[in-house]
Amino acid sequence: xxxxxxxxxxxxxxxxxxxxxxxxxxxxxxxxxxxxxxxxxxxxxxxxxxxxxxxxxxxxxxxxxxxxxxxxxxxxxxxxxxxxxxxxxxxxxxxxxxxxxxxxxxxxxxxxxxxxxxxxxxxxxxxxxxxxxxxxxxxxxxxxxxxxxxxxxxxxxxxxxxxxxxxxxxxxxxx
Amino acid sequence: xxxxxxxxxxxxxxxxxxxxxxxxxxxxxxxxxxxxxxxxxxxxxxxxxxxxxxxxxxxxxxxxxxxxxxxxxxxxxxxxxxxxxxxxxxxxxxxxxxxxxxxxxxxxxxxxxxxxxxxxxxxxxxxxxxxxxxxxxxxxxxxxxxxxxxxxxxxxxxxxxxxxxxxxxxxxxxxxxxxxxxxxxxxxxxxxxxxxxxxxxxxxxxxxxxxxxxxxxxxxxxxxxxxxxxxxxxx
Numbered sequence: 001x002x003x004x005x006x007x008x009x010x011x012x013x014x015x016x017x018x019x020x021x022x023x024x025x026x027x028x029x030x031x032x033x034x035x036x037x038x039x040x041x042x043x044x045x046x047x048x049x050x051x052x053x054x055x056x057x058x059x060x061x062x063x064x065x066x067x068x069x070x071x072x073x074x075x076x077x078x079x080x081x082x083x084x085x086x087x088x089x090x091x092x093x094x095x096x097x098x099x100x101x102x103x104x105x106x107x108x109x110x111x112x113x114x115x116x117x118x119x120x121x122x123x124x125x126x127x128x129x130x131x132x133x134x135x136x137x138x139x140x141x142x143x144x145x146x147x148x149x150x151x152x153x154x155x156x157x158x159x160x161x162x163x164x165x166x167x168x169x170x171x172x173x174x175x
Numbered sequence: 176x177x178x179x180x181x182x183x184x185x186x187x188x189x190x191x192x193x194x195x196x197x198x199x200x201x202x203x204x205x206x207x208x209x210x211x212x213x214x215x216x217x218x219x220x221x222x223x224x225x226x227x228x229x230x231x232x233x234x235x236x237x238x239x240x241x242x243x244x245x246x247x248x249x250x251x252x253x254x255x256x257x258x259x260x261x262x263x264x265x266x267x268x269x270x271x272x273x274x275x276x277x278x279x280x281x282x283x284x285x286x287x288x289x290x291x292x293x294x295x296x297x298x299x300x301x302x303x304x305x306x307x308x309x310x311x312x313x314x315x316x317x318x319x320x321x322x323x324x325x326x327x328x329x330x331x332x333x334x335x336x337x338x339x340x341x342x343x344x345x346x347x348x349x350x351x352x353x354x355x356x357x358x359x360x361x362x363x364x365x366x367x368x369x370x371x372x373x374x375x376x377x378x379x380x381x382x383x384x385x386x387x388x389x390x391x392x393x394x395x396x397x398x399x400x401x402x403x404x405x406x407x408x409x410x
Contacts, residue, residue: 009250009253012249012253013246013250014276015276016246016249018276019276020240020241020245020246021238021239021240021241022236022238024238024239024240024241024245025236025237025238025239026233026236028239029236030198034242037241038241038242038245041241041245042245042248042249042252045249046249046252046253049253059223060223060226060227062276064226064227064230064231067230067233068196068226068230071198071230071233075198075205076202076205079201079202079205080202110234110306110308110405110406110408111308111404111405111406112227112231113231113232113234113235114406115231116228116229116231116232120232131197134197134198134199135197135198135229135232136232136235136236138198139198139199140199140200140201141199141200142201144199159194159197159199160186160190160194163190163193163194163197164190166228167189167193167228170228
């Protein structure tokens with residue numbers, strides 16, 4: 001349906017039109033600053049432009065690929081500039097999970113999300129909280145240890161164990 | 176898994192890949208891992224697997240519209256049109272890529288349309304939507320109109336099988352599949368939801384498409400492969 005007759009620039013623009021709001025949401029969530037997030041968003045699409053050949057449709061969906069670039073760029077930016085990041089203490093017991101945006105589910109792979117959620121639900125609360133802080137706030141082990149008031153080694157154990165459990169839970173049904 | 180807080184082993188490759196994707200590593204560690212991904216295919220594959228596992232969590236992040244001038248800035252930073260043709264990337268030629276994005280666009284359009292219809296028709300019952308996704312070649316968009324008890328199914332991407340027909344199934348959470356009828360590879364099909372199934376055609380129920388002999392499954396359950404499925408969601 002959408003053959004890109006007019007050249008790659010149009011293709012990039014179409015990609016931007018379809019995906020920029022989602023990717024901007026991802027950048028903004030990690031960076032908490034519109035200006036920084038917009039700078040990163042610009043970098044993301046220039047990276048997409050340059051690295052287009054690396055996208056392998058057999059191994060990744062376009063959305064997963066794009067979100068991965070946006071996440072990596074945002075986290076790198078967060079680290080490099082020592083930007084203020086979410087550091088308020090988190091108490092696992094009082095965590096309020098993010099509500100999933102409704103219409104958005106149809107955009108990405110809702111199945112994979114549902115499967116992941118089911119597996120996350122099987123983790124201990126403190127493990128979920130730690131993973132959430134890392135994934136959504138771009139926190140390091142050190143940040144998370146501070147936020148949850150536990151020794152660094154404990155935080156590493158929690159997260160590594162949680163990742164192992166997640167993998168074991170996801171594996172049997174993975175495509 | 177017997178580490179004590181003060182004695183942590185260095186992570187194995189798979190753990191390191193997971194930590195990179197999750198985003199817990201420091202700047203220096205991230206740089207080391209990024210270099211490793213570039214030269215070590217086996218390790219890169221581990222990272223890719225973890226991306227597939229964890230990145231779907233991003234579905235929970237709501238889209239936010241960036242300022243209009245971001246595209247202007249991107250466009251200005253691109254090299255002149257002529258210079259790039261030599262390095263023509265197969266990404267842009269990938270039918271799967273465009274098909275998936277088109278599906279995303281169709282889903283968005285469907286959402287907009289349905290929201291519009293739902294807004295106009297008062298009092299509106301919640302309309303339900305499902306992207307029935309089976310990967311690049313099998314993708315349908317279904318909308319349930321609770322006022323009429325119908326489900327409309329658009330084949331967004333479907334490669335027809337000459338010997339078998341696509342059949343639509345409704346699967347309530349924890350329940351068995353119930354047939355809703357046969358689909359068409361080329362056009363939108365609107366099916367009436369049987370009275371006994373209206374109760375279960377709700378949010379979180381799953382719609383699935385299987386391939387069946389002409390005329391549909393004779394047993395009342397899917398007999399052929401399930402090629403796509405998707406969960407109903409409220410708008």
